[in-house]
Amino acid sequence: MITVGIDCGAKNTKTVVVKDNKIIGKGTSLTGFDQAAAVETSYNAALKDAGIEASDVGKIGGTGAGMDDIKQADVKVNEVKAMAKAANYYFPNARTVTDVGAEEGRAVKIDENGKVIDFAINEKCAAGAGAFIEAMARALEVDLQEMGPMVLKSDKEIPMNAQCAIFAESEVVGLIHAKTEKQDISKAIHDAMASRIVSMIRRIGVNKDVVMIGGVGLNPGFVDSLKKQLEIDELFIPEDPAYGAAVGAALVAAEEA
Amino acid sequence: MAEEVKENDEKQEFWRWTESNWKNPDLKWEDAKIITAGIDVGSVSSQAVICADGEIFAYSNMRTGSDSPESAKNALNYALEGTNMPESRIDYCIGTGYGRVNVPMADRSITEIACHARGANFIYGNEVRTVLDVGGQDCKAIRCDEKGKVINFLMNDKCAAGTGRGMEVFADLLSVPIVDVGERSFKIKEEPTPVSSTCVVYAKTEATGLLRKGWEVNEVLAAYCAAMAERIYSLIERIGIEKEFAITGGMAKNVGVIDRLMKIIKMDPMKTKWDTQIAGAVGAGLFGYTLVQKGKGRK
Amino acid sequence: MKGCDLILANYGYKDGSGEYFITIDTDKCDGCGKCVEACPGKVLEVGEDQNDPLNENEVAFVTEAERKKIKYTCGPCKPASNRPELPCVTACEPNAIEHSW
Structure with a gap:
């Protein structure tokens, strides 16, 4: 049976096609302001990638902030459940899962079957989400993609006082004026952001293996900082972490079909 | 000018x-x-x-x-x-x-x-019992007794929402001089729904979406002034509001926020010659x- | 003079994600400092009453550095479920400390 998972996130809408527990197609689109259109684009891209027609699809699971605009969905899958399912799929030893997306951060404690035991969420505040790094990249005038890799070149520990993304922008500008190296500022930004995610993860307890999904998982600077602050040697990240929640939604749809 | x-x-x-x-x-x-x-x-x-x-x-x-x-x-x-x-x-x-x-x-x-x-x-x-001060980077709410002694207070300087800075970000986004924000926010046909995001970063995204939908700049300003009024109200609610009510700080000069706030509180702010x-x-x-x-x- | 006026000092903030305030009733607080010892996050301090310069007694307050991040610093004492009593609240005999979240 073929199922589809669609994750309509704040920034990107991701779709995966799953056949007999294997991912056979992926598609993504910028969410923008017309969520229904973004879902359509992303869904079609994934079908094309899998080489199938819409009529081949058994069930569709929808998740993410914009899940109400996924008209195609047969099942609405709560984000926490989706990330738990996905982590268990990729890494059966996963017990702690964190999902850091553009506008939200989450931490979930799961059992060996991918069942949710406990969770914590940070939403509606940019300080604890990918949007923070994005806003800082603008202040630093650095391409978002370069922000993470820069961090690895720095070994400085500069504390950031501002918590709010808006106030942190001024602090970053102040650091630039004080001739602080951009890589050191970038590290300060990532360390600050990671400390907030770590605090959230600690509220549900750190149990191995720790898995990260969500687009921020592609940011090596953030991952490095997260590992150091969690005091763990290995952080398990799937190949395409941004698709994590969509994979979870497709798996839940398969179960509930 | x-x-x-x-x-x-x-x-x-x-x-x-x-x-x-x-x-x-x-x-x-x-x-x-x-x-x-x-x-x-x-x-x-x-x-x-x-x-x-x-x-x-x-x-x-x-x-x-x-x-x-x-x-x-x-x-x-x-x-x-x-x-x-x-x-x-x-x-x-x-x-x-x-x-x-x-x-x-x-x-x-x-x-x-x-x-x-x-x-x-x-x-x-x-007679002043509640003082609200909205500055460039913070929002303070204070309850005091007849001697001017503090009885209950809070200060929010962590988050830009509900501070002068939040309003500046919007003025900048909409290319409206900040001094005109208050008055322009009333040049609308109908009071819009307030911007729903508290976080200024997300409110900016929301406002951009409203503009794309065809909202006029003044309507977006009104929606943000209203959101700011609600936000400030939710903060002062924590310490309780007692008559008489006074407002100090830069935001006192933004009628778009203050008039909407006073409508929620159902009080008139005190006046002073100072x-x-x-x-x-x-x-x-x-x-x-x-x-x-x-x-x-x-x- | 103690016991005549009530001062509720609300330290913390409210952002899009929620409301995070530690309220200290400085009328009840006797400045004993047991909360300072109990707090693993070094959030509290005892010193002169900064909000009432005419009060001669020392009181507890949230340090300036922590006021903007108590949601995170207090996180370890507030597990998502099965939350135990907070150490600072338990340590305070006159019950002067309250958390809003």
Whole structure:
């Protein structure tokens, strides 16, 4: 049976096609302001990638902030459940899962079957989400993609006082004026952001293996900082972490079909 | 003249107020027993107030420069200008505000919370029970008694929502000079739904979406002013609102937010002949007077 | 003079994600400092009453550095479920400390 998972996130809408527990197609689109259109684009891209027609699809699971605009969905899958399912799929030893997306951060404690035991969420505040790094990249005038890799070149520990993304922008500008190296500022930004995610993860307890999904998982600077602050040697990240929640939604749809 | 908001680093410059100083023509400082000074160094503006036996003798209101000690000195010199009073005549000086620990001539510092309550009690009269101060980077709500003593307070300087900065970000996004925001927010056919995101970063995204949907700039301004009013209300609710209600700080000048806020609270804000921006410095000056009287004001 | 006026000092903030305030009733607080010892996050301190310069007694307050991040610093004492009593609240004999979240 073929199922589809669609994750309509704040920034990107991701779709995966799953056949007999294997991912056979992926598609993504910028969410923008017309969520229904973004879902359509992303869904079609994934079908094309899998080489199938819409009529081949058994069930569709929808998740993410914009899940109400996924008209195609047969099942609405709560984000926490989706990330738990996905982590268990990729890494059966996963017990702690964190999902850091553009506008939200989450931490979930799961059992060996991918069942949710406990969770914590940070939403509606940019300080604890990918949007923070994005806003800082603008202040630093650095391409978002370069922000993470820069961090690895720095070994400085500069504390950031501002918590709010808006106030942190001024602090970053102040650091630039004080001739602080951009890589050191970038590290300060990532360390600050990671400390907030770590605090959230600690509220549900750190149990191995720790898995990260969500687009921020592609940011090596953030991952490095997260590992150091969690005091763990290995952080398990799937190949395409941004698709994590969509994979979870497709798996839940398969179960509930 | 309203200036262009865009492409200017000093966005705070757009608050429509001019630097000023004043002295009380009916007071002879030479006759006073105790002269005290209060200096409030804020993130945007700095004020110095000279008190003669617990009455306001002179004050100044200036922009804060990049250097706090320098701003404090400038404010004090400007307050003393034309009074013939030498700085050495000041018996006791108290620093307050964001930069209070960087006031070189201060004998001690006191938090802006305590000073604002005491100052509001003086400039609005002792009926004032709730003081709201929305500054460039914070929002303070204080409940006080008839003596101007703080009873309950909160201060939010962590999050930009509900501060002057949040409004500046919007003025910038919509290319509207900040001084025009209030009035323009009423040039609408119908009061829109307030912007739903609290976080300024997300509210910006939301506003961009509204513009794409075809909303007019004034409608978006109205939606944000309304959101700001709700946000400020939710903060003061925590300490409880008791009559009479006074508003100080830069946001007091934004009718778009204040009128909407007062509609929620269902009260009229108190009025005063004094410049509301000097409240903190007045409180500092008066605390100095009390401390000297009690024999605690020794250097 | 103790016991005549009530001062509720609310330290913390409210942002898009929620409301995070530690309220200290400085009328009840006797400045004993047991909360300071109990707090693993070094959030509290005892010293002169910064919000009432005429109060001669020392009181507890949230340090300036922590006021903007108590949601995170207090996190370890607030597990998502099965939350135990907070150490600072338990340590305070006069019951002067309250958390809003």
